[in-house]
Each structure stands twice: as structure tokens, then as C-alpha cells.
Amino acid sequence: MRRVSLVVVAVAVASLGGARIAAAQLPNGIVRPTTEPAAPSTQLGAELFAANCASCHGIDGSGISSPRPGASDIEGLGPALRGVGARAADFYLRTGYMPLSSPHKEPSSGRVLFSEKEIESLIAFVAALGKGPGIPHPDPAAGSIAQGLNAFTLHCAGCHQALARGGFVTGARVPPLQGVTATEIAEAVRIGPYLMPRFSTSQISNAELNSIIRYVLSTAHPDNAGGWGIGNLGPIPEGLVTWGIAAPLLIIGTLLVSRRARR
Amino acid sequence: MRPRQWLLALGTLLAGRVLRRRGGASGDAGAGGATGSDGEQVSGTPERRAENVVLVLLGIAILFAAGFVATYAAFSARHIPNELLGICLGMALVFIGGALTVVAKYLVVNEEIEEDYPSEHPEDQREIAQMVRESGGRFTRKRLLIAAGTATGAALGAAAITPVLSLGPIWYTQPLDRTPWRRGVRLVDVDGRPLAASAIEQESFYTAFPEGADPENIGSPIIVIRVDPANLRLPRARATWAPQGILAYSKICTHAGCAVALYRKPTFPVVEPEPEFVCPCHYSTFDPFTGGTVTYGPAGRPLPQLPLMIDASGDLRAAGNFSGRVGPSWWNVREPPV
Numbered sequence: 001m002r003r004v005s006l007v008v009v010a011v012a013v014a015s016l017g018g019a020r021i022a023a024a025q026l027p028n029g030i031v032r033p034t035t036e037p038a039a040p041s042t043q044l045g046a047e048l049f050a051a052n053c054a055s056c057h058g059i060d061g062s063g064i065s066s067p068r069p070g071a072s073d074i075e076g077l078g079p080a081l082r083g084v085g086a087r088a089a090d091f092y093l094r095t096g097y098m099p100l101s102s103p104h105k106e107p108s109s110g111r112v113l114f115s116e117k118e119i120e121s122l123i124a125f126v127a128a129l130g131k132g133p134g135i136p137h138p139d140p141a142a143g144s145i146a147q148g149l150n151a152f153t154l155h156c157a158g159c160h161q162a163l164a165r166g167g168f169v170t171g172a173r174v175p176p177l178q179g180v181t182a183t184e185i186a187e188a189v190r191i192g193p194y195l196m197p198r199f200s201t202s203q204i205s206n207a208e209l210n211s212i213i214r215y216v217l218s219t220a221h222p223d224n225a226g227g228w229g230i231g232n233l234g235p236i237p238e239g240l241v242t243w244g245i246a247a248p249l250l251i252i253g254t255l256l257v258s259r260r261a262r263r
Numbered sequence: 264m265r266p267r268q269w270l271l272a273l274g275t276l277l278a279g280r281v282l283r284r285r286g287g288a289s290g291d292a293g294a295g296g297a298t299g300s301d302g303e304q305v306s307g308t309p310e311r312r313a314e315n316v317v318l319v320l321l322g323i324a325i326l327f328a329a330g331f332v333a334t335y336a337a338f339s340a341r342h343i344p345n346e347l348l349g350i351c352l353g354m355a356l357v358f359i360g361g362a363l364t365v366v367a368k369y370l371v372v373n374e375e376i377e378e379d380y381p382s383e384h385p386e387d388q389r390e391i392a393q394m395v396r397e398s399g400g401r402f403t404r405k406r407l408l409i410a411a412g413t414a415t416g417a418a419l420g421a422a423a424i425t426p427v428l429s430l431g432p433i434w435y436t437q438p439l440d441r442t443p444w445r446r447g448v449r450l451v452d453v454d455g456r457p458l459a460a461s462a463i464e465q466e467s468f469y470t471a472f473p474e475g476a477d478p479e480n481i482g483s484p485i486i487v488i489r490v491d492p493a494n495l496r497l498p499r500a501r502a503t504w505a506p507q508g509i510l511a512y513s514k515i516c517t518h519a520g521c522a523v524a525l526y527r528k529p530t531f532p533v534v535e536p537e538p539e540f541v542c543p544c545h546y547s548t549f550d551p552f553t554g555g556t557v558t559y560g561p562a563g564r565p566l567p568q569l570p571l572m573i574d575a576s577g578d579l580r581a582a583g584n585f586s587g588r589v590g591p592s593w594w595n596v597r598e599p600p601v
Contacts, residue, residue: 103534167543192467
């Protein structure tokens with residue numbers, strides 16, 4: 001017993017110590033110039049790109065298609081960034097998809113490692129690599145939720161679920177869409193990040209995209225008609241819950257009805 | 264309408280029985296003094312009233328069960344109001360339950376004998392047997408009640424069996440093999456606009472339908488994608504099926520018939536999974552490059568491929584029918600892998 005508690009204390013101390021060390025270190029391995037200019041600039045973007053992105057995307061943004069060693073033991077492998085424009089840079093940096101710790105990892109939205117100034121500088125640098133699409137400015141207020149639900153069901157719900165709660169596709173996770181911004185949705189639809197297909201304006205017009213965004217934003221607080229939401233999972237689990245509640249009620253009712261006879 | 268006539272006939276029958284019974288009782292009263300006064304007494308007893316309540320409750324249950332059948336018959340398969348069906352069936356069961364409760368509470372004798380069973384006195388045993396035999400006699404109109412119970416059971420059974428009709432013709436399966444696709448049928452999008460070959464981009468996917476056909480036909484929806492023709496590994500017989508690398512497959516999963524609504528495409532193919540179709544229901548995964556073969560999941564046969572051609576004006580048209588049976592696998596609908 002005593003030995004067990006000793007081990008627990010030791011583990012607790014070790015994890016505390018680990019946390020302190022992690023806090024003292026650079027949190028994420030981002031390399032920055034010793035002095036950053038006060039305002040965002042393409043120059044700062046170029047420096048950050050060379051230090052943090054070039055291992056995989058190449059120093060000139062032309063991509064690396066066969067693995068080679070990169071900075072700090074990273075395997076250098078990544079797509080070309082010429083012509084992807086400010087749109088893709090804005091999406092991948094603001095969602096925290098980039099930088100990736102390994103090119104084999106699935107990007108997922110997480111902590112954004114660059115500051116706002118750094119992100120703007122990097123976007124300016126990537127945009128300057130080649131002529132590409134700019135950051136979209138969707139107007140969800142101009143869309144209709146009903147039309148959005150329709151288009152979302154047609155194009156997106158196969159993977160993201162009808163209420164945009166996310167899910168799986170073989171080989172990858174599908175992110176839930178609660179807490180994303182309108183701009184990020186507009187960018188993702190046109191870019192098709194990771195395994196997601198991209199949709200051109202001939203498939204999803206900008207007006208339709210506004211409706212889709214309005215619908216997706218509404219799924220963060222769905223208009224429930226009442227009852228128990230159960231994560232908006234759909235009719236099957238709700239049916240099971242109904243049975244779980246209805247069946248005991250029926251049993252209790254049966255017992256009450258038959259009580260007089262059993263007395 | 265037939266259900267209404269059935270209902271009417273049933274109601275008349277029941278009412279007739281009740282009236283005849285009443286008439287018989289008063290007739291008896293006229294014939295003999297002793298039995299007559301007995302009959303008068305019987306009709307006023309709580310048992311008699313409970314039986315009437317049971318008959319009324321069962322009658323209402325029959326009406327609801329008939330309402331279920333009538334609702335089913337009155338609406339076409341696509342617009343059946345589920346809530347109405349549910350209310351009918353539920354209320355039928357509630358009223359049957361009510362009738363059974365009344366029977367249990369007022370018509371079934373439940374008396375308790377405080378003393379132990381007199382195992383050594385045949386006289387007393389006979390007495391108890393007599394009591395038990397007589398206790399069944401609270402029913403004054405046994406046959407009528409049994410008839411009403413049978414009618415209710417039949418009505419409920421009919422209501423329960425009616426939806427079987429929705430399963431459709433059992434042996435007539437030929438329509439399942441027919442699809443609207445024939446050589447020369449144009450591909451249109453969900454709004455009915457023709458799909459031009461030039462509009463099909465790589466890294467995206469399109470849902471298309473045959474022009475002028477019912478889009479809800481199981482053989483109608485297809486998924487169209489464009490890939491680099493250099494990567495295609497189609498069977499030799501299908502060499503011409505994908506002009507410019509544009510491929511078309513049935514959108515109905517061969518496992519359980521869900522819509523194959525997921526197209527997974529890598530942004531950076533060097534490290535990411537290959538492009539594949541995935542069905543969101545059970546994650547059957549199909550390889551578009553090799554003719555729709557199953558690479559993962561429960562599907563038992565490849566996704567049927569539709570041969571394509573591009574007409575003079577650049578629009579996509581079918582160059583024939585699917586490579587195999589469209590829709591879920593059932594009975595003997597299986598085929599060897601391509």
C-alpha cells in the first residue's frame with residue numbers, strides 16, 4: 001500500500017516537473033527572428049517561411065515530392081505553394097493546420113502557433129510566391145438557412161453529417177464545424193483541404209456558399225424543437241432512448257394495473 | 264371506399280348482436296316470471312355495465328385499427344403520414360389495454376381464501392371446486408364478448424400486417440435490373456442542366472442523373488469524377504469507358520444501398536491516402552481507378568461503372584448501361600470481382 005502511494009507521489013512530482021520544463025521551453029518549436037518588425041511585412045514572412053515552412057514546402061515554395069531531411073529532424077515532404085494564394089495560407093495558418101510536426105500526420109485544427117502579425121506576414125509572403133486567389137469575403141447574412149441545409153445535405157453531409165458534427169472517412173477524421181468562422185468555411189470549400197474534395201463555383205455558387213455558411217453557423221446552436229438533443233445524432237439512438245424510458249414506464253404501468261389482483 | 268364499408272358492416276354486426284341480445288332478454292321476461300325478473304336484475308348489475316364498457320372500448324379500438332388500414336390505403340407510399348399511423352395504432356392498443364383492465368378489475372373474480380387448502384377433506388375440496396367453477400360466471404354475455412375480442416384481434420392483426428404491402432412485389436424483381444441508362448442518354452445535374460465534360464474538374468466530385476428519368480429510381484444517380492488518365496488501371500474491356508479520365512459509377516452502395524456520398528481525395532498524394540469513394544453508412548470503400556473494386560468495408564461486389572462518351576457539343580453521355588447490377592446485394596445478387 002505504502003509503496004503504491006509512493007509511486008503515485010513520484011509520478012505526480014515527475015509530471016509536475018515535466019510541465020514546468022515544457023513551459024520553460026519554446027512551446028512548439030517555432031523559430032523566430034530575434035527582432036520582429038512592429039508591423040506585418042513580406043520580409044518577416046520570408047524569414048518565418050524559411051525557418052518554419054521551407055523544410056517541407058521548399059525555400060521557394062515549389063514543394064518537395066521525395067522525402068529529404070529537413071530542419072530539426074523533420075522529414076521534408078510537402079506540396080508546392082506557388083499559386084495557392086492568400087486564400088490557402090490564410091486557411092491553413094488560422095485553423096492551426098500548419099505547421100505540421102510531420103508530413104505524415106493528418107492536419108487538425110488546434111493551437112495557432114503564429115501570432116497575428118506573423119500570420120499576416122506569412123500570408124503576404126505566400127501570396128507573393130505566385131498569382132493566386134485572395135482571401136474570400138463571404139456574406140452569410142445574404143444566404144438562406146433552408147437553401148443552405150439543402151446544399152449542405154447534397155455536397156457536405158456525406159462526410160460532415162447533416163448537423164455538421166463531423167465523423168470519419170476511411171483513413172481520416174472529418175472535423176466538426178462548430179466554432180469555425182465564415183471565412184474558413186468559404187476557404188475550405190474552394191481549397192478542399194487534406195482529403196476533402198474542392199468545389200468550384202460551377203458546383204457551389206457564391207450565393208449558395210453564403211447559404212451553406214449560414215446553415216453551418218446555425219448548427220452551433222441548432223433550433224431544437226424540444227426533447228432531448230442527444231448530440232443531434234439522429235433517429236436511431238433517440239429511438240433507443242425512447243425505448244429505454246418507455247419500456248420501464250410500461251412495466252411500471254403493468255405492475256400498477258395488476259397490483260389489485262396480486263394483493 | 265372499401266375500408267369504410269368493412270367498418271360499417273362490422274358496426275352493424277356488433278350493434279345487431281347487442282340489440283338481439285337485449286330483445287331476447289325482454290322476451291324471456293315476458294315468457295316466464297322467475298327468469299324474467301332474473302334477466303331484469305342481470306341487465307342492471309355492475310357486471311353488465313362493465314361488459315358494456317368493455318364492448319365500447321373494444322369497438323373504439325377496432326375503429327382505430329381500421330383507421331390505420333384506411334390511412335395506409337388512402338395515402339400513396341411516399342406521403343403516408345407516419346404520425347397518423349402511429350396515433351391509430353397507439354390508440355387501438357390503449358383502448359384494448361383499457362378493455363383488458365376493465366375485464367381484469369370487474370369481470371374476473373378474484374377472491375382470496377384465507378384458510379389453507381383442505382387437503383384431507385374431500386367434501387370441502389368439492390366446495391372449493393364449486394366456487395372456482397362458479398366464479399367464471401360473472402360474464403353474462405360470454406359469446407358476444409369473445410366475438411368482440413376476436414374482431415378486435417383481427418382488426419389489430421390486419422393493421423399490423425398492412426405495412427407488409429410496402430415491401431412490394433416479392434417475386435417480381437425484374438424492375439430492379441432495369442436502369443434509365445442507355446447509350447446516348449445525357450448526364451444532367453440535380454437541377455436538370457447537362458454536364459459538360461469541360462466542367463468536370465479534378466479533385467472534386469459530381470452527382471449526375473439520366474436526362475428525363477426519375478431521379479429517385481435506384482438506377483439513376485451516379486457519381487462523376489475526373490482523374491489523370493495515366494493513373495487508370497481499368498479492366499481491358501473498359502478501356503474506352505473513361506474519356507479524358509472522366510469516370511462514372513452508380514451512387515448506390517452495393518452493400519446496403521446507401522448513397523455513396525463521400526469522395527476522398529488527397530491534397531498531397533505523396534503522403535495521403537489514395538482517392539476513393541466511401542459510403543457513409545458502413546464505410547465500404549471503392550477504388551475508382553480499378554473499376555470500383557472494394558478495398559475496405561462490408562460491400563461484397565464492386566460499384567457498377569457506367570461507360571461514358573463525350574458528344575459533339577462536349578456534353579457527357581452514357582455509352583451503355585452499368586457494368587453490373589445496381590443497388591444493394593440481396594438474395595443472389597452477387598458477382599465475382601472484376
